[in-house]
Amino acid sequence: MKLTLKVWRQKNAENKGEFKTYQMDHVSEDMSFLEMFDVLNDDLVRKGEDTVAFDHDCREGICGMCSMYINGRPHGPLKGTTTCQLHMRHFKDGETITVEPWRATAFPIIKDLMVDRSAFDRIIQAGGYISINTGNAVDANSTPIPKLDADKAFDAASCIGCGACVATCKNASAMLFVSAKVSQLALLPQGQPERHQRVKKMVEIMDAEGFGNCTNTGACEVECPKGISLENIARMNRDFLVANVVD
């Protein structure tokens, strides 16, 4: 297939960026979106031009590194799919595709389509863990956990930290990510001792990093490649209130 790519090119966080247009004449329908960029970069190397910088790692939809804002949607048009798992057959021959980086104050652009998502790491460092030595694995039945709770905790834990929720949110809010990370521990017995402290600290750092305020548009839930639910945000809001009143 033939495609026209409008790609955001930006040297670094300080420089102003702009769109560059690239004509792609031999795109296979079976390529992933990133493989198409590999082909583009290969061309650029041959021409002696600067390649397009973009993040990726596993290319299996599990690591959360890939991050492109494609035709106005993070990770492109397909539901429950990361950019690396998006295949070109979902686009039409002759189509023009606009590709931008995640845009948020808290995610400064490193180069081109690559942004610095270490704000997420700092939120996790603020409390997204359990500070006890686990020792040997204990017998699974010694701590019974209701199936529904275990399922919900697991669903929350499936967040891969890609940042699509921030990218799509009109307020660049990180509530879906943070609430998933708060919930995965709040739902389990191991998370209880630090539950209040955790939510307070993680929200504090979330705010300090410059993410916006949630207005419950729900776009994050729709665009999240892992289907993280808004229920987690409500749970975090609840926990945050209790934590502030109790502690």
Next chain:
Amino acid sequence: MATVTAGIIQSSIGRKYLMALSGLFLCTFLIVHMLGNLALFKDDGGQAFNEYTYFMTHNPLIKIIAYVNYAFILLHIFYSLTLTIYNRKARPESYALVNQSKSATWSSRNMGILGSVILIFLIVHMRTFWFEMKFGTMPTIQYDGNDMVLKDMYSVVAEAFSQVWYVALYVVSMFAIAFHLYHGFQSGFQTLGINHHKYTPIIKNIGMILFAVIIPALFAAMPLYFLILNL
């Protein structure tokens, strides 16, 4: 207590609690306001409505609730501005292409604009009725079977609603309220942490049927009724 409130107000989630609490309080106020105003439809020369107005302006409990209401409106507006400023800062450079038609409702994406229309409406509304009632020179009226001389709010309302532009402003504003509450009512519950597989669908339906249709429609019917009476 002071540290609790400080901790809450200084956080993004805390500011949203205040938005939600004030918004939901205003929602309950809307119900009462709408029910009371139904007296306008009674064909008795305005007696029922004027007696209701007298009650609302003289009952001490109602007076307290009214002041709480004004405070909440100001709070709601204040935090909607702070919220908007914060959120602008969170994404200074916007995308060239945004496609949210599939991921978020139109209402949810335009709460600020809808709120601003409501604000303009509120200013005009308060100027015509509240300000006149409190500080203006009102016509008075006395009815059989009631020895009190009442301020004749009914005729002020009838006069205002005989102007086409005024009625048009009302109807447009009721659309704004409808869309604001279509998102806002259920959003308030989510903000307060109330999200339940059984009750959330009920809350959403109440928002949709009561707050986005019935209440704005009845409010809009009042000026239209007077306009038609005047034809």
